[in-house]
Amino acid sequence: MREVAVIGIGKTAFGAFADRDLRSLAVEAGQKCLADAHVKPSQVEEFFLGNFAGPSFVGQNHLAPYIAGAMGILGVPCTRFEAACASSGAAFYHAVSSVAAGLNDIVLITGVEKMTSQTTPKVTEILAGAGDTCGEVRAGATFPALFAMIARRHMYQYGTTREQMAAVAVKNHENGAKNPLAHMRKVITMEQALNGKPISEPLTVYDCSLISDGAAAVLIAPLERAGEFTDKPVKVLGIAQTSDQVALDQKDDITILTAVVKAAQKAYKMAGVTAADIEFAEVHDCFTIAEIMATEDLGFVKKGEGGPYALAGCTRLNGARPINASGGLKSKGHPVGATGTGQICDVVQQIRCEAGERQLARHSLGLAQNLGGSGATAVVTILTAA
Amino acid sequence: MNPGSGIVYTETVVHAAPEQFVADAPYQLAIVTLEDGKRLTGRIVPESEGVRVVIGDRVDFVEERAGIPFFRKA
Numbered sequence A: 001m002r003e004v005a006v007i008g009i010g011k012t013a014f015g016a017f018a019d020r021d022l023r024s025l026a027v028e029a030g031q032k033c034l035a036d037a038h039v040k041p042s043q044v045e046e047f048f049l050g051n052f053a054g055p056s057f058v059g060q061n062h063l064a065p066y067i068a069g070a071m072g073i074l075g076v077p078c079t080r081f082e083a084a085c086a087s088s089g090a091a092f093y094h095a096v097s098s099v100a101a102g103l104n105d106i107v108l109i110t111g112v113e114k115m116t117s118q119t120t121p122k123v124t125e126i127l128a129g130a131g132d133t134c135g136e137v138r139a140g141a142t143f144p145a146l147f148a149m150i151a152r153r154h155m156y157q158y159g160t161t162r163e164q165m166a167a168v169a170v171k172n173h174e175n176g177a178k179n180p181l182a183h184m185r186k187v188i189t190m191e192q193a194l195n196g197k198p199i200s201e202p203l204t205v206y207d208c209s210l211i212s213d214g215a216a217a218v219l220i221a222p223l224e225r226a227g228e229f230t231d232k233p234v235k236v237l238g239i240a241q242t243s244d245q246v247a248l249d250q251k252d253d254i255t256i257l258t259a260v261v262k263a264a265q266k267a268y269k270m271a272g273v274t275a276a277d278i279e280f281a282e283v284h285d286c287f288t289i290a291e292i293m294a295t296e297d298l299g300f301v302k303k304g305e306g307g308p309y310a311l312a313g314c315t316r317l318n319g320a321r322p323i324n325a326s327g328g329l330k331s332k333g334h335p336v337g338a339t340g341t342g343q344i345c346d347v348v349q350q351i352r353c354e355a356g357e358r359q360l361a362r363h364s365l366g367l368a369q370n371l372g373g374s375g376a377t378a379v380v381t382i383l384t385a386a
Numbered sequence B: 001m002n003p004g005s006g007i008v009y010t011e012t013v014v015h016a017a018p019e020q021f022v023a024d025a026p027y028q029l030a031i032v033t034l035e036d037g038k039r040l041t042g043r044i045v046p047e048s049e050g051v052r053v054v055i056g057d058r059v060d061f062v063e064e065r066a067g068i069p070f071f072r073k074a
Helices: A022-036 A063-071 A087-100 A122-129 A145-156 A162-176 A190-194 A223-228 A260-272 A288-297 A305-309 A336-351 B019-024
Strands: A004-011 A046-050 A079-080 A107-113 A198-200 A215-222 A234-243 A281-283 A366-371 A377-385 B005-013 B027-034 B037-043 B059-066 B067-072
Touching: A004 A087, A004 A223, A004 A336, A022 A063, A022 A215, A046 A063, A046 A087, A046 A215, A046 B059, A063 A079, A079 A087, A087 A107, A087 A198, A087 A215, A087 A336, A087 A366, A087 A377, A107 A336, A122 A145, A122 A377, A145 A162, A145 A198, A145 A288, A145 B005, A145 B027, A162 A190, A162 A288, A162 A305, A198 B005, A215 A223, A215 A336, A215 B037, A223 A377, A223 B005, A234 A336, A234 B005, A260 A377, A281 A336, A288 A366, A336 A366, A336 A377, B005 B037
Parallel strands: A046 A079, A046 A107, A281 A366, B037 B067
Antiparallel strands: A004 A215, A004 A234, A107 A215, A234 A377, A366 A377, B005 B027, B005 B059, B027 B037, B059 B067
């Protein structure tokens, strides 16, 4: 197996862009990414697209060659991956597999979602399609409802509080306010976070990530060739994708994201590191409780200690282990298909020391954790300076 | 369908509903652990017909409405 490096990154701003279509967002991110590595479209040997629900959100199918063609990438394999909110994490995993196996050298992965052209109840319905439509969804579950039920159980079993969850939102907004590409660049207070409009009890609007448009792209190559394209290659030290039941009511203990635990263990083993070695992470805070659980399931703290860990400030920019320096899905935005590659871009930016006001002091070993649905797909990637 | 009785494993009250259930909101959703140990996601009857439930409450199956199992606090 060959070692793989990230040689380029490119992102659009995340936000609500009435004048932008899905293709133009994906093309902008892809072109920025190719320019970052000084690679021409004709040099790209394979294209992977992460997109959750383009057909439902904008009525477009056959998306991978549609986007690749618009960028001038023609004649090569172009494939779309759908794994709910882990769509581009899954695309990235398979792209790394392709390069590691020696099938292709220069591979582009783009994640994209265009969500804001639909009303919020319609978006809620489309997103619910990532749950079990013969069970929980038919009964009226939305994604906020599924994570609200997880939160209730986490609070019941470990004493997690609304204040601890709100601390995640306050911290992520504080970070996102420093991110020029973030959807909602504003700080919020603890009081605001605790008194938001209820979405699905106990979650308020401040516990939920945003409905966003956006795209993020990553270019990879064999590590041995990375120097041809960049003087700041970032090595994929470990990566794993895992799965679990889609329906929340089919999981034994809903306070544990079992797929995340397994993906983290596999990725740590491949990288030859432990949880304690990870200096910073971008985790999938689709809801504040999801960030608390991620810190537990990645092994940063013991199960049940994620809430106090967040409230104590350990995960802030100047904390012991900064989490979501980008602002996370909460403030940066969550164009679902773009989130996985967006996290890779954010980790790479920190490792390259290009994160501006958000730049972390310790930035040589970072982790990205991307989640699909209520935990049926998980992708964990560990990156380091090559 | 008659799943019988069970214990509330977890619950939420949904305020922001998907398009097809906007008229029902707010409504309480629960995962119920049934007597055979299996879990089922259903609704708690509206407040006009019963009370809201919390984790650990015993609930009885009432009926199926439009394919959705409804439970009421025992």
